[in-house]
Amino acid sequence: MENPNAQLDHDTVSIKLPIIGILIVVILIGGYILKPEPKAKYRLTATEMLEKAQAHEQIASPDILIDVLYENTALYQFIDLRSAQEYLNGHLPGAINIPVSKILDEEYESILNQEDHINILYANDQIGACGPWMVLAQLGYNNNLVLQGGYDYAKNYVQDKFAPGTGSFRDEKAKYDYARIMQEKAGGSSGKASETSTDAAPPVIINNTKPKKEEGGC
Amino acid sequence: MGVILIGLAAWFAMLPEPYNSKETKPENLLLEIIDNSRYISTDEIAQNLIDNDYILLVDVRTPEEFAAYRLPGSMNIPLSDLLAENEDGGLKWASVFNQTARKVVFYSNGSIYSGQAWLLARRINVKNIYVMQGGLNLWFETIINPTAPDQSASDADFARYNTRRAASMHFTGGGTPAEAGKSENAAPPVILNNTKPKQEEGGC
Numbered sequence: 001m002e003n004p005n006a007q008l009d010h011d012t013v014s015i016k017l018p019i020i021g022i023l024i025v026v027i028l029i030g031g032y033i034l035k036p037e038p039k040a041k042y043r044l045t046a047t048e049m050l051e052k053a054q055a056h057e058q059i060a061s062p063d064i065l066i067d068v069l070y071e072n073t074a075l076y077q078f079i080d081l082r083s084a085q086e087y088l089n090g091h092l093p094g095a096i097n098i099p100v101s102k103i104l105d106e107e108y109e110s111i112l113n114q115e116d117h118i119n120i121l122y123a124n125d126q127i128g129a130c131g132p133w134m135v136l137a138q139l140g141y142n143n144n145l146v147l148q149g150g151y152d153y154a155k156n157y158v159q160d161k162f163a164p165g166t167g168s169f170r171d172e173k174a175k176y177d178y179a180r181i182m183q184e185k186a187g188g189s190s191g192k193a194s195e196t197s198t199d200a201a202p203p204v205i206i207n208n209t210k211p212k213k214e215e216g217g218c
Numbered sequence: 219m220g221v222i223l224i225g226l227a228a229w230f231a232m233l234p235e236p237y238n239s240k241e242t243k244p245e246n247l248l249l250e251i252i253d254n255s256r257y258i259s260t261d262e263i264a265q266n267l268i269d270n271d272y273i274l275l276v277d278v279r280t281p282e283e284f285a286a287y288r289l290p291g292s293m294n295i296p297l298s299d300l301l302a303e304n305e306d307g308g309l310k311w312a313s314v315f316n317q318t319a320r321k322v323v324f325y326s327n328g329s330i331y332s333g334q335a336w337l338l339a340r341r342i343n344v345k346n347i348y349v350m351q352g353g354l355n356l357w358f359e360t361i362i363n364p365t366a367p368d369q370s371a372s373d374a375d376f377a378r379y380n381t382r383r384a385a386s387m388h389f390t391g392g393g394t395p396a397e398a399g400k401s402e403n404a405a406p407p408v409i410l411n412n413t414k415p416k417q418e419e420g421g422c
Contacts, residue, residue: 021223040244046341047301053334054298101252104245127329131251134337135244171328175355178287181362185390218330 040104043140052137059218060120060145062164065154068120069093079112079144081123081132082151092122092154100132113141122147122154126171130218146218242343256336257351258323260360261378264385267291274320275350278335279327289325289357290389297331300338315344325350325357361385 044052052058060068060076068076069092078095080087087097098108100123112119113136121129121144129146136144147154149169157167242250250256266273267290275292277284284294295311302310309315314322324332324339324347332349339347350357359365364382367375 042241042244042341046241046338049341050298050301050334050338101248104248127333130330130333131337132248134334135248135251138341139244171330172326172353174283174327176358178354178358181358182287182390185362185386186392218334 040139042138044138046138049134049138053134053218056218058133058137058145060147062148062153062158062169064120064145065147065158066164069154069158075117077111077117077119078147079119079121080151081121081129086124090155092151092159095122100128103132103136112136112144113139115143117143119144120147121145122151124152125150126153126169126218133218240343242340247337247340250340251337256333256347256349258348259351260357261382263289263323263350263357264361264382264389268385268388272320274314274317274322276314276322276324276335277326278324278331283327287354289354292325295335297326297335300335301342309342315339315342318346320346322347323350324348326353327355328353362389 064076068078073094078092080091080095080097081100081103082097083099084097087095091097096111098111102108103112121133123129123132126146126149128150133144133146149157149167153167153169157169158164263273263275265271275289277288277292277294278297278300279294280296281294284292284296288294293314295314300311304310322344324335326332326335329349329351332353336347336349352360361382364379364386367379
């Protein structure tokens, strides 16, 4: 024998449940759509970024710099990451100034995230452009390079005085034979020599490093 | 009702990877890069090592370079190995990242690789990490082989030079400390804290 109340309850439930279910879905969808998007999103994982950095394809070497300055400029665009004041005091030809604190600003996204040409980012030194490059690379912005040696090197050893080989542009190259220096120093300089000389022993420079692909890295 | 739930589950599964709130956001990472607070000077590292303060030096160069020369007490995590994972999916170097007792200071020959290690570790929100500014190149120029200031330099410059000369003795264990000072007045002798007196160090 059917219980009329049970029947009534069943009808109520069979109508209400789907409605509630649909409401839940609508609320979830609405919440997801309306949720504020984070300002910028990583497109590479940390591991992918590490691999990309180690490939060392992001360096604008002195060769590229010379090419851009003296010959084929159409393909490249300099991006000056320094302050407006430093930019005004002097910058590489055709450079656009985007102070580093602003590289994630929306107004510059179309410049830094594009496929038409290649940007060469620079700061006074190479390191100043490395960090910013890595942030942009993790956001999936491609076609950005880092100027090896930075503006200091480019201006002094390529632009003003053409002597690219004499300037320092390999931050990660070992300048000295560390082990040998430590050995020599421990071996005991005589007291007399130390007292009279005011200069430390000249550092030993290694000449026979195996050439590596741009160990300056970044 | 069941169909709706299944539909929901399928829909959620297709959603793009949710924003990983455990990582440092790009805009915050950029701010940290700009403020340069990650840098520790070679002088400070030298003093830390002499005082036996608890810093953990992490050499991010290759094992070959590390074997040829390394800073005292340092450990080697080649940059390429920094984010390596175990079989269980956890980070190989989690013990270094998760400890809070010691400041972790990355170093390399220069500042670029150590800076990259720092940035990647900051991205995955490792805390209390730093970079030795200038790396081993600068370590050798300032601590092991400091250059004497000109006679016209300030007393502070001479004091710093003498501190560096003493540090050099400490780390190389060689020679007699010579005090450089202006010809009129010699700089006061430099006392190192907590240095066990060694035969070869001579007097100070």
